[in-house]
Amino acid sequence: xxxxxxxxxxxxxxxxxxxxxxxxxxxxxxxxxxxxxxxxxxxxxxxxxxxxxxxxxxxxxxxxxxxxxxxxxxxxxxxxxxxxxxxxxxxxxxxxxxxxxxxxxxxxxxxxxxxxxxxxxxxxxxxxxxxxxxxxxxxxxxxxxxxxxxxxxxxxxxxxxxxxxxxxxxxxxxxxxxxxxxxxxxxxxxxxxxxxxxxxxxxxxxxxxxxxxxxxxxxxxxxxxxxxxxxxxxxxxxxxxxxxxxxxxxxxxxxxxxxxxxxxxxxxxxxxxxxxxxxxxxxx
Amino acid sequence: xxxxxxxxxxxxxxxxxxxxxxxxxxxxxxxxxxxxxxxxxxxxxxxxxxxxxxxxxxxxxxxxxxxxxxxxxxxxxxxxxxxxxxxxxxxxxxxxxxxxxxxxxxxxxxxxxxxxxxxxxxxxxxxxxxxxxxxxxxxxxxxxxxxxxxxxxxxxxxxxxxxxxxxxxxxxxxxxxxxxxxxxxxxxxxxxxxxxxxxxxxxxxxxxxxxxxxxxxxxxxxxxxxxxxxxxxxxxxxxxxxxxxxxxxxxxxxxxxxxxxxxxxxxxxxxxxxxxxxxxxxxxxxxxxxxxxxxxxx
Numbered sequence: 001x002x003x004x005x006x007x008x009x010x011x012x013x014x015x016x017x018x019x020x021x022x023x024x025x026x027x028x029x030x031x032x033x034x035x036x037x038x039x040x041x042x043x044x045x046x047x048x049x050x051x052x053x054x055x056x057x058x059x060x061x062x063x064x065x066x067x068x069x070x071x072x073x074x075x076x077x078x079x080x081x082x083x084x085x086x087x088x089x090x091x092x093x094x095x096x097x098x099x100x101x102x103x104x105x106x107x108x109x110x111x112x113x114x115x116x117x118x119x120x121x122x123x124x125x126x127x128x129x130x131x132x133x134x135x136x137x138x139x140x141x142x143x144x145x146x147x148x149x150x151x152x153x154x155x156x157x158x159x160x161x162x163x164x165x166x167x168x169x170x171x172x173x174x175x176x177x178x179x180x181x182x183x184x185x186x187x188x189x190x191x192x193x194x195x196x197x198x199x200x201x202x203x204x205x206x207x208x209x210x211x212x213x214x215x216x217x218x219x220x221x222x223x224x225x226x227x228x229x230x231x232x233x234x235x236x237x238x239x240x241x242x243x244x245x246x247x248x249x250x251x252x253x254x255x256x257x258x259x260x261x262x263x264x265x266x267x268x269x270x271x272x273x274x275x276x277x278x279x280x281x282x283x284x
Numbered sequence: 285x286x287x288x289x290x291x292x293x294x295x296x297x298x299x300x301x302x303x304x305x306x307x308x309x310x311x312x313x314x315x316x317x318x319x320x321x322x323x324x325x326x327x328x329x330x331x332x333x334x335x336x337x338x339x340x341x342x343x344x345x346x347x348x349x350x351x352x353x354x355x356x357x358x359x360x361x362x363x364x365x366x367x368x369x370x371x372x373x374x375x376x377x378x379x380x381x382x383x384x385x386x387x388x389x390x391x392x393x394x395x396x397x398x399x400x401x402x403x404x405x406x407x408x409x410x411x412x413x414x415x416x417x418x419x420x421x422x423x424x425x426x427x428x429x430x431x432x433x434x435x436x437x438x439x440x441x442x443x444x445x446x447x448x449x450x451x452x453x454x455x456x457x458x459x460x461x462x463x464x465x466x467x468x469x470x471x472x473x474x475x476x477x478x479x480x481x482x483x484x485x486x487x488x489x490x491x492x493x494x495x496x497x498x499x500x501x502x503x504x505x506x507x508x509x510x511x512x513x514x515x516x517x518x519x520x521x522x523x524x525x526x527x528x529x530x531x532x533x534x535x536x537x538x539x540x541x542x543x544x545x546x547x548x549x550x551x552x553x554x555x556x557x558x559x560x561x562x563x564x565x566x567x568x569x570x571x572x573x574x575x576x577x578x579x580x581x582x
Binding site: 016019020022023026027029030031033034036037052053094095096098099101102106108111114117118120121123124125127128129130131132133134135136151152154155156158159162187191212215216218219223234237238241248251255258259262263266267270273274 | 292293294296297298300301303304305307308310311312313314315316318319322377380381383384385387389391393394395396397398400401402403404405406408409410412413420423427455458459463467512515516518519523537540541544545550553554557558560561564565568
């Protein structure tokens, strides 16, 4: 807390200028690749690579964005990604909240062992089981189906979110629950009317991180989707780059379109990010 | 309802668990068991053709495969370079931003940008920047800073092909640790620092004697998470070098993936996955046992 304005102190002033210069220098390094991505996306018809490179385009144009958006089923891929990410996020949050409610507010036989089993499997990275998962999805006939993505995404993020939400649910007051039981409310009513509304911030954090994770998921989609009509955005961008290898401007425009929803969520909901990261929710 | 209240109270938690547990068993537990089984077979993908049980042959092969050794060393190098790299730079950035009276949130957003960008996008971006001979990195090294006299052909030799992957690993992760350190720094009481200053401690002493010990559990938390993340490196390798040249930049997951989905050797891929799982679970257990003190990270 700053009480009163301090008198001008040259030493302190120069120290501050230096600190801001350092912070700005670091920021330039951190966003440097993005600057080039944006710059090149606005350069139309620049094939291969300019040498020497120019950060500011001489004739900026949105032609690349138009072409990316209208070519190669790009809008379909955008829709696929949205459908997959929204559906799997909805069920992830619902199932995690239900599991977390059971673990946090009930005592039942097998509770400890079940929770331990979930934590144990959580330590095994998704990639370790990608081969048997592929065999399973193939057997179920879900290759080249968005359901093959959705089901595995739900399973993959439910455990971690159960773990995070359980911690939050445990802290909710018991008195309210007891009062509702007295009034004849069932456990499902309590879950819907009390637990979920009181946990809005935690649910928001979990929702945001699940959504971003599902929106960006690459490896599993690469593995089970061969049908060009079933591609999600990360796969589309990857194959887009393969097809238009030298047209980086076009590829970058496609990337920026895919990044826009992420940026909007990030900037609009920043406070949830900080709480989510510090709670150990996600490793980027 | 026919059931009395007590029976209901015992049944209810299982009903809440049901959907989640079904998913957990089908798509998490079953694949683990299945993968373990597959690792003992010469697995056949053809529906009609039976898979052949070959005992430990896949495991024996793994231990004699020179590329597995290379991939293990590369994974280790990646972890040993990017984990300290991220932590040190993140700590410097956090201390720097913490000392700014204004604009902290603004800089935090910029530093965090690489973290929220997907691996696919940043990997392709880095590949673009390191292109040879006319990529941007070469331009800066040759024409602007005059560090080297002619452009480096990054992807042609193993020694330089891994550098873009390492750079990406550090750059993308700094913001994540930094946000955690910043939150922890805000928890240090201001009076403590003021008293230390009055007692004549300089910035360096304040960092080693006060800040670092207080941030200890946080630092250990990031260390554990980053080590696990380091061993999971895959997308950047797959997209930047594809394991090349001549499989010299392959990491454990990229080689496993290639065995299964390029060479269709599912049994061998499963055996490699199982070996990694054993290694990772042992490592996580040891970390928890020896490093992680029971501290809340909220």
